[in-house]
Amino acid sequence: AQSVTQLGSHVSVSEGALVLLRCNYSSSVPPYLFWYVQYPNQGLQLLLKYTSAATLVKGINGFEAEFKKSETSFHLTKPSAHMSDAAEYFCAVIFTDKLIFGTGTRLQVFP
Amino acid sequence: DTGVSQNPRHKITKRGQNVTFRCDPISEHNRLYWYRQTLGQGPEFLTYFQNEAQLEKSRLLSDRFSAERPKGSFSTLEIQRTEQGDSAMYLCASRGSGGSMNTEAFFGQGTRLTVV
Numbered sequence: 001a002q003s004v005t006q007l008g009s010h011v012s013v014s015e016g017a018l019v020l021l022r023c024n025y026s027s028s029v030p031p032y033l034f035w036y037v038q039y040p041n042q043g044l045q046l047l048l049k050y051t052s053a054a055t056l057v058k059g060i061n062g063f064e065a066e067f068k069k070s071e072t073s074f075h076l077t078k079p080s081a082h083m084s085d086a087a088e089y090f091c092a093v094i095f096t097d098k099l100i101f102g103t104g105t106r107l108q109v110f111p
Numbered sequence: 112d113t114g115v116s117q118n119p120r121h122k123i124t125k126r127g128q129n130v131t132f133r134c135d136p137i138s139e140h141n142r143l144y145w146y147r148q149t150l151g152q153g154p155e156f157l158t159y160f161q162n163e164a165q166l167e168k169s170r171l172l173s174d175r176f177s178a179e180r181p182k183g184s185f186s187t188l189e190i191q192r193t194e195q196g197d198s199a200m201y202l203c204a205s206r207g208s209g210g211s212m213n214t215e216a217f218f219g220q221g222t223r224l225t226v227v
Contacts, residue, residue: 009151034215043115043202043218044154090153098144098167099204099216101153 023091117219136205
């Protein structure tokens with residue numbers, strides 16, 4: 001079975017600092033990977049997805065993720081955090097035509 | 112199209128009562144999913160439809176849970192004899208019928224169930 005692991009349930013950064021949210025996958029075949037964001041009491045919104053066309057994927061709101069097969073990772077980054085980035089972030093993988101989610105990382109941004 | 116719509120947004124019910132939630136997917140999407148999310152956790156897969164056929168049910172889904180998707184359009188999720196452990200956010204998502212496996216899922220805003 002395919003799965004994803006998110007290291008760090010909480011990440012805190014200062015406004016303007018680098019954001020790094022970690023995701024490692026387990027898959028015996030090339031994975032289909034996604035990052036979603038969830039604001040309080042809301043559904044999930046797609047940030048970006050890995051398409052195998054490029055290892056560096058750019059998403060919305062200035063986020064990007066790099067697929068590294070050697071490290072089985074798909075970490076999410078943003079060069080400069082904004083207060084509005086405070087939310088829960090989920091990494092997910094497609095397995096038998098359904099999304100399987102990690103446990104999530106809550107990002108806090110301090111002024 | 113206004114995206115995936117879920118109703119109601121909030122539901123408070125007494126233990127032992129039955130509840131039903133509705134999901135209206137994006138109209139051209141043939142795949143529809145139900146997830147459950149508890150505080151501090153990622154969404155957990157419950158069940159999945161392709162058109163009107165229910166293709167997979169999670170082992171998490173007890174006999175008290177049933178889902179339908181008549182005519183392959185909207186879907187309902189019913190919970191019978193609710194228990195306090197059923198309190199959670201119930202999320203619905205839909206995906207298009209494109210051939211690519213990396214077609215993204217679009218989520219509704221969820222129905223928050225509180226069992227008292």
